Amino acid sequence: MAVELDMRSPDFEARFVALLGAKREAAADVDAVVAEIIADVRARGDAALAEHSLRLDRVDIVAMGVAIGAAEIDAAVAACDAEALAALELAHARVTAFHERQKPADLRFTDALGVELGWRWRPIEAVGLYVPGGAASYPSSVVMNAVPAKVAGCKRLAMVVPTPEGRINPLVLAAARIAGVDEIYRVGGAQAVAALAYGTQTIRPVAKIVGPGNAWVAAAKRRVFGAVGIDMIAGPSEVVVLADATADPRFVAADLLAQAEHDAAAQSILITDDPALARAAAAEVERQLADLPRRDIAGASWRDNGAIILAPSLEAALPLVERLAPEHLEIIARDPEALAESIVNVGAIFLGPYTPEAIGDYVGGSNHVLPTARSARFSSGLGVLDFMKRTSLLKCDARSLAALGPAAVTLGRAEALDAHARSVSIRLAAEAGR
């Protein structure tokens, strides 16, 4: 059973702070091991990749080939359920349509002094996509990570996925094909991140690495950051359901459990102004847990990290939402739009009783890679801009340089950067002498 908090209790603030501060994930200290693996792959390339894959994934990538080729993907696609393939195609089409709208515009303008200014956006040329193996190998995540890269125009999208004991989810390969992934390699862990960052004889290096992974992958991404770009470091997932008396407790409970089943470290929180809903939803969670396939995981998450918070009103609870800065916020209440309007710190908002978060996970169209662990305070879900970069453009002519130059000379000298000042004054003097 989740903890129950009441905003009107005298100890509420202390208990809420404890909830906020609770460490849901033990940070394994794998940094030293990861540093060694990265150094080894940099030094020995494919040979190191093969050794670490044999040791950690018990797979002989030399015998099987590092790259997963077209014939292997064909066979995987043929092995997939037709309904699942159709659902993935629908997801791909909708996610593509949504992300097409995120393409940024270039700009070029001339200001009053005659200075030409602007910027232009270009795709990152080569991107690496990390896909976890085993239980957390989700085809939907392949679509969510690959589509914005492809919409951005990235020319080369290289995917890595570990294949423990040689096993791989065929639907992951199908998703990669549907999403237009250009290369797939059967490697995972820190060694795969190192290969993408620095290249090996077989895998050409990329400029940015995205995608979720375990503690080893996260530590490796943190280490290679700078040599390549990385996306956020993914933490355990969370949902806040903000619901009033109009909400159906069965829907609320189902949504809390959908979050909880991801991982024992996931967090599901119900905030409501209706004590009856709080009771009914809590009872429904237990009832629905009983025959849920992943009831052990979901039950542990709900017991250890779940919470039900009673508030005098949903408006009064909004500051709690801001402090939680959840990855996902569902609002199942009389006027969801009005409640959503003021909230700043949240990755995605799901409005009304007919928008379970799972729709956004799969086929809504928006991206399901969202900021976790309170990082919605400072970051956004994955999008097209994450796969592009902006170059600024500046052009003066003799006249606009004459207008702006003296101020630049002044500032260069004020900063004791005389060569800066001179690079302007030498031009002003040359023009004056013409």
Next chain:
Amino acid sequence: MAVELDMRSPDFEARFVALLGAKREAAADVDAVVAEIIADVRARGDAALAEHSLRLDRVDIVAMGVAIGAAEIDAAVAACDAEALAALELAHARVTAFHERQKPADLRFTDALGVELGWRWRPIEAVGLYVPGGAASYPSSVVMNAVPAKVAGCKRLAMVVPTPEGRINPLVLAAARIAGVDEIYRVGGAQAVAALAYGTQTIRPVAKIVGPGNAWVAAAKRRVFGAVGIDMIAGPSEVVVLADATADPRFVAADLLAQAEHDAAAQSILITDDPALARAAAAEVERQLADLPRRDIAGASWRDNGAIILAPSLEAALPLVERLAPEHLEIIARDPEALAESIVNVGAIFLGPYTPEAIGDYVGGSNHVLPTARSARFSSGLGVLDFMKRTSLLKCDARSLAALGPAAVTLGRAEALDAHARSVSIRLAAEAGR
């Protein structure tokens, strides 16, 4: 004297790869020390801040007050040269006007199925700005970092700046006032980064930290990443000047030295198709170095990291520019626009003979915080988007859920996430039973 390379030499590729791979900055291994300082500030707050400041900056921040107050800023502004203040005001106005154009648009639309989708952008609520002390304490950088945050609408912009022996550049405080910085604290180093990330009794925590710093600051930013957002890890600065026979060698030399004077680790590279320009520019560099105040630094940079590359044509040299992925690219040639058009990996382009990079450093309007050390392959200069975040919005009604839901149920089951599938199917069943 810089190295000279000729694209037509048989050993060119090897020498170019050596130039690309040269480590310009010794990475001091300060990570363990930084980890201790951060842990200490988290544990003891202001007391730890005071001790580290006394030890490292030889300044008693308890006696002076951690915060720099209005009276101290007034006094600093009064001590500034009027011409420098006016130049800063001009820089602020132009940088603000440029960045106003970067404000992103919200979107809301309803698709053919009746699903409402969209996103909205909101400013990050609290941002920390690190400003180096001592020699690299640049008022222009305060403007460049603060303006996009203010244009984004950040409510709270807290600046930290070390004051070794109590000294601070008055123009830095003036720039902070002009740029609308809300709070200023006289602390620096890893301890200041820790204070911004986790808060102390005096300094409230922020959600994101930006600004350049030394190896300790960079290591601290890397460590607190996740708890807060960070900008890029700044490396040594670089320029490529792409010039043909039309270029004035005096201008070219001045621009190479403007880059070189930053830091011995800075890198200036001239690429030209004109051997006469190569010779004349090399001679001009030596001539201009002779009476340059920072000739020791600029000379070391040019000697150790500078390069002149002869190419059969500027078009033929474009692939080299891509591989260098320079922070700054100047094009002083017959048709700079045509050459600029195809280049992807570059932070900023300065077009034509009248656009020395120093104009962009100060008063052009575009941001001078740009991706260094080849990170232009995957990242952009600082801008308004770095201080905002996007929340996605999704809303289905009963009808659009009926259309989309079955595919979500299929994918949930295919991923063995049955609670995901159920959160949709429970609604579909409830509607069907109505």
